[in-house]
Amino acid sequence: MAGISSNPAATATRPQAPMVRRLAPLVIFALLALLPLASALGLPGHWLTLVTRAMIFAIAALSLDLVLGIGGLISFGHAAYIGIGAYGAGILISEGQTELLVALPVILLACTVFAAITGYVSLRTRGVAFIMITLAFGQMAFYFAQALSAYGGDDGLTLYEKSTLFGREIFGNRTGFYYIALGTLAFCYWLARRLVASRFGRVLRAARENSVRVTVTGYDVDHVRLGAYVISGMMAGLSGFLLANQTDFVSPAYMSWSRSGELIFMVVLGGVGSLYGAILGALAFLVTEDVLSSLTQNWKVIFGPLIVLFVLFTHGGIAGLANKLRGRRDG
Amino acid sequence: MAEPALALKGLAKSFGALKVTNGVDLTIAPGELHALIGPNGAGKTTLVHQISGTLRPDSGAILFDGQDITRLPPQARARAGLARTFQITSTIPSLSALENVALGVQAHSAHPLSLFRDAAGDEALNEPAWEALEAVGLTERAHAPAGSLSHGEKRALEIAMALTLQPKLILLDEPLAGVGHEEGERLIALLNSLKGRFAMLLVEHDMSAVFALADRVTVLVYGGVIASGEPAAVRADPAVRQAYLGEEG
Amino acid sequence: MTLSLLIVQLLNGLQFGVLLFLVAAGLTLVFGVMDFINLAHGVQYMLGAYLAVTFVSLTGSFLLGLVLALAAALLLGLALEFLVFRHLYERDHLDQVLATFGLILLLNQAVKMIWGAAPLSVPVPEFLSGNVRLMDGILYPVYRFALIAAGLGVGALLWFVVEKTRTGMLLRAGASNAPMVSALGVDIRKLFMIVFAFGTMLAGFAGAMAAPILSVEPGMGDTVLILAFVVIVVGGIGSIRGAFVGALIVGLVDTLGRSSMNDLLRLFMAPASARATGAALSSMLIYLVMAAVLFVRPEGLLPAKGRS
Numbered sequence: 001m002a003g004i005s006s007n008p009a010a011t012a013t014r015p016q017a018p019m020v021r022r023l024a025p026l027v028i029f030a031l032l033a034l035l036p037l038a039s040a041l042g043l044p045g046h047w048l049t050l051v052t053r054a055m056i057f058a059i060a061a062l063s064l065d066l067v068l069g070i071g072g073l074i075s076f077g078h079a080a081y082i083g084i085g086a087y088g089a090g091i092l093i094s095e096g097q098t099e100l101l102v103a104l105p106v107i108l109l110a111c112t113v114f115a116a117i118t119g120y121v122s123l124r125t126r127g128v129a130f131i132m133i134t135l136a137f138g139q140m141a142f143y144f145a146q147a148l149s150a151y152g153g154d155d156g157l158t159l160y161e162k163s164t165l166f167g168r169e170i171f172g173n174r175t176g177f178y179y180i181a182l183g184t185l186a187f188c189y190w191l192a193r194r195l196v197a198s199r200f201g202r203v204l205r206a207a208r209e210n211s212v213r214v215t216v217t218g219y220d221v222d223h224v225r226l227g228a229y230v231i232s233g234m235m236a237g238l239s240g241f242l243l244a245n246q247t248d249f250v251s252p253a254y255m256s257w258s259r260s261g262e263l264i265f266m267v268v269l270g271g272v273g274s275l276y277g278a279i280l281g282a283l284a285f286l287v288t289e290d291v292l293s294s295l296t297q298n299w300k301v302i303f304g305p306l307i308v309l310f311v312l313f314t315h316g317g318i319a320g321l322a323n324k325l326r327g328r329r330d331g
Numbered sequence: 332m333a334e335p336a337l338a339l340k341g342l343a344k345s346f347g348a349l350k351v352t353n354g355v356d357l358t359i360a361p362g363e364l365h366a367l368i369g370p371n372g373a374g375k376t377t378l379v380h381q382i383s384g385t386l387r388p389d390s391g392a393i394l395f396d397g398q399d400i401t402r403l404p405p406q407a408r409a410r411a412g413l414a415r416t417f418q419i420t421s422t423i424p425s426l427s428a429l430e431n432v433a434l435g436v437q438a439h440s441a442h443p444l445s446l447f448r449d450a451a452g453d454e455a456l457n458e459p460a461w462e463a464l465e466a467v468g469l470t471e472r473a474h475a476p477a478g479s480l481s482h483g484e485k486r487a488l489e490i491a492m493a494l495t496l497q498p499k500l501i502l503l504d505e506p507l508a509g510v511g512h513e514e515g516e517r518l519i520a521l522l523n524s525l526k527g528r529f530a531m532l533l534v535e536h537d538m539s540a541v542f543a544l545a546d547r548v549t550v551l552v553y554g555g556v557i558a559s560g561e562p563a564a565v566r567a568d569p570a571v572r573q574a575y576l577g578e579e580g
Numbered sequence: 581m582t583l584s585l586l587i588v589q590l591l592n593g594l595q596f597g598v599l600l601f602l603v604a605a606g607l608t609l610v611f612g613v614m615d616f617i618n619l620a621h622g623v624q625y626m627l628g629a630y631l632a633v634t635f636v637s638l639t640g641s642f643l644l645g646l647v648l649a650l651a652a653a654l655l656l657g658l659a660l661e662f663l664v665f666r667h668l669y670e671r672d673h674l675d676q677v678l679a680t681f682g683l684i685l686l687l688n689q690a691v692k693m694i695w696g697a698a699p700l701s702v703p704v705p706e707f708l709s710g711n712v713r714l715m716d717g718i719l720y721p722v723y724r725f726a727l728i729a730a731g732l733g734v735g736a737l738l739w740f741v742v743e744k745t746r747t748g749m750l751l752r753a754g755a756s757n758a759p760m761v762s763a764l765g766v767d768i769r770k771l772f773m774i775v776f777a778f779g780t781m782l783a784g785f786a787g788a789m790a791a792p793i794l795s796v797e798p799g800m801g802d803t804v805l806i807l808a809f810v811v812i813v814v815g816g817i818g819s820i821r822g823a824f825v826g827a828l829i830v831g832l833v834d835t836l837g838r839s840s841m842n843d844l845l846r847l848f849m850a851p852a853s854a855r856a857t858g859a860a861l862s863s864m865l866i867y868l869v870m871a872a873v874l875f876v877r878p879e880g881l882l883p884a885k886g887r888s
Binding site (some may be wrong): 124125253258265 | 617648678806
């Protein structure tokens with residue numbers, strides 16, 4: 001402990017930065033990559049579909065963790081972007097345009113516009129008002145979809161084709177779809193990691209902890225947050241696009257407010273701000289949901305109290321638990 | 332003569348009927364260490380807020396390096412080279428000391444918000460950050476999270492952060508408050524070593540520090556300036572002795 | 581739209597606004613005083629309606645059923661406060677949002693299990709049935725007038741309690757400075773419980789009063805909760821006056837929007853596309869109003885004093 005040296009000339013040698021090794025994400029992705037093998041060895045095919053769906057939601061949860069965990073903004077309207085992505089795919093397909101290279105830019109643009117406008121208004125407020133407003137904007141998207149009578153309205157829209165790449169079916173095969181979802185998730189995770197480690201991400205993280213300090217250092221905190229909000233919205237839109245192709249169906253329920261709440265739970269379940277925690281959280285959530293709903297149709301009566309107990313008695317989610325275990329081992 | 336680093340012209344601010352800043356005129360030359368003293372409630376911190384831009388004056392003007400900045404938002408003032416430290420230490424607790432300082436370097440770089448380049452390993456940011464940490468003697472603590480530093484170390488870190496803003500003027504809001512004697516001595520030595528590189532406005536209660544460091548001293552009472560000048564002259568001023576120093580016995 | 585229709589729609593909007601006010605007032609009070617965001621507030625509205633269904637049919641009397649329903653809603657609310665909410669006051673908003681979200685899942689499903697998924701209703705009480713003749717050819721149900729009157733009455737009572745009584749003074753002080761209030765020697769826990777019980781009663785009352793004119797179904801609280809959020813954000817968080825103004829704006833804009841958007845668009849659109857666009861636009865209208873208000877005044881129209 002040198003404390004403060006009064007003699008600036010006495011330069012201490014610069015210590016090396018401690019190495020950060022992230023083993024958990026590697027393990028997660030390796031296991032996910034091997035799952036189809038287990039399926040070939042006799043694991044019921046249902047699991048492949050379930051994990052594909054979980055990975056699609058993991059993309060959305062990951063995108064939410066960017067604003068919630070990294071940026072400290074509790075967005076309660078994130079399901080809207082899943083909906084925009086899903087409806088983007090659905091509407092284009094039902095109009096005869098299945099090409100993915102057309103659909104994706106349209107979806108990303110739509111998400112950008114929606115996120116930029118609603119984000120700009122929402123970010124004028126703080127704290128609880130931000131939660132309420134994002135919830136209200138999410139609900140606005142929900143009612144808009146309900147009113148889209150040309151595209152199924154309240155009943156939703158069944159898709160008779162899937163998206164194509166250069167006119168070729170790429171989503172038809174279950175294992176193929178699994179690896180596309182895994183690849184997209186891995187890409188999004190990589191992107192999010194890079195983003196968090198970047199200059200932009202450093203400012204975003206710093207603003208979560210001390211926005212006054214960041215402002216007087218010379219940054220416009222609201223611009224940075226809006227940027228993160230838009231990027232996050234685009235990523236969630238991607239998840240909606242995949243979801244529409246997996247279920248061959250699009251409905252307003254995709255953007256219901258309880259879906260937004262579930263996304264928040266996935267992030268908290270896995271551990272806020274850890275990014276890979278959002279993936280774990282989504283997997284744990286969907287598997288639990290699947291198991292419980294196969295036991296009873298009233299599974300929410302069990303699931304709701306589980307959420308309450310989880311909040312009351314744990315801190316830091318699954319990733320936090322892993323860290324605690326590791327800390328114990330090291331010490 | 333060169334433009335003063337800072338000039339306040341008839342600055343006034345009221346909260347209701349209470350005049351917290353009452354027609355303050357003040358100039359600080361480039362490189363000067365100017366101390367601002369006064370009893371509690373004299374309006375020193377309010378004045379610092381107005382200079383840094385977090386509070387808007389009712390009337391009067393603030394000239395920084397010859398530019399009128401009275402209406403500029405705080406982040407624009409920071410970019411122009413006006414840095415400040417806080418009365419209550421203000422760092423980013425979970426970022427390392429080095430990253431806290433690099434955040435300041437980054438703000439003045441060509442691409443403060445680039446999206447994909449790794450920030451932690453960026454030598455263009457780290458090199459000036461290391462230099463600032465070396466200047467305040469925090470080299471060995473560079474990788475410790477700012478939240479785990481001692482109180483005095485956090486003060487030094489704040490000064491290092493201010494250094495990276497390529498400041499023309501640093502506002503130091505009670506840097507010695509709550510710091511133990513030994514660390515206080517080190518901080519005074521640190522400020523002394525930095526003198527002349529930029530102008531400083533030092534708000535401080537510790538009189539021995541003020542008279543050891545300051546080139547000039549301004550005394551604020553009830554929001555107004557009652558004396559301003561060389562330390563020895565201010566110390567001898569009868570109005571000051573009565574209004575302020577008298578209190579200390 | 582004819583004048584008579586306009587009058588009816590104005591009254592409908594007023595009645596909807598009053599209902600929203602009853603829900604939003606409790607929510608904003610609880611948030612203002614306790615800094616606690618309670619998503620399960622909408623569920624308490626739903627429970628009020630379901631309990632009214634049960635007790636009115638059990639007793640055969642609307643008034644007796646209403647009183648019993650309120651008492652039962654209060655007991656349930658206090659049980660929830662004791663079991664869950666009490667442990668959340670010190671937590672951050674994320675924990676509060678998540679735990680109360682879990683409660684919504686539980687209670688919505690529990691209601692479905694107990695009362696079934698099909699919509700239920702409460703008959704309009706005998707003494708409030710029939711219509712009032714406003715003008716030639718315009719009839720308006722007595723019950724809806726009673727609802728408006730009850731809502732305005734509760735509003736006046738709230739105003740009196742908050743502005744004129746000692747408890748109200750503590751509430752206002754607690755909203756802006758809780759440590760100061762507890763420094764005055766007030767048992768903040770007890771104050772919180774009173775505020776919470778009061779909010780629960782208001783929501784339950786709104787649900788019970790709405791039962792004869794709306795269909796009582798699982799999830800009915802969710803829609804109202806989100807509208808109450810819009811009301812609070814428009815009016816200013818923590819402010820009762822703001823909630824009142826916000827509720828009337830949301831109630832009127834939503835009701836008039838839905839009834840007139842179609843006609844308005846037909847002036848310059850083909851009927852079919854006017855109907856489709858009208859439906860989409862009118863369901864989004866209040867959110868657009870909310871966005872406009874926030875754009876001009878991020879803190880809402882009538883923010884509570886001492887809160888920024």
